[in-house]
């Protein structure tokens with residue numbers, strides 16, 4: 001059950017968001033997760049600044065139950081960054097990707 005929260009100062013048109021959703025669904029496999037448990041939030045047109053600049057940028061936060069291997073996170077960062085470059089034209093150097101692992105994850109009224 002990963003949760004991926006993408007914040008960007010760019011607008012995300014509806015059709016682009018659908019493509020991002022599909023691409024993230026595939027990318028989840030890189031950290032051993034299934035789209036069946038994937039929750040996404042896209043927050044566009046944010047007041048986001050990076051290195052003192054308001055040029056296009058994005059922050060992607062990936063929360064997951066359990067853990068994944070360092071190589072899996074490396075592959076995930078490469079994929080998410082490439083997807084954002086393709087779909088939004090974001091320069092890779094303007095994208096942060098942060099991972100947070102937790103052994104505590106609740107669903108359907110109980111914890112796994």
Ligand SMILES: O=C(O)c1cc2cc(O)c(O)cc2[nH]1
Nearest residue numbers: 001002033034037065066112
């Ligand atoms: O996506 C996960 O991390 C995930 C889904 C899922 C479903 C399930 O029934 C489990 O026991 C663990 C689990 N992890």
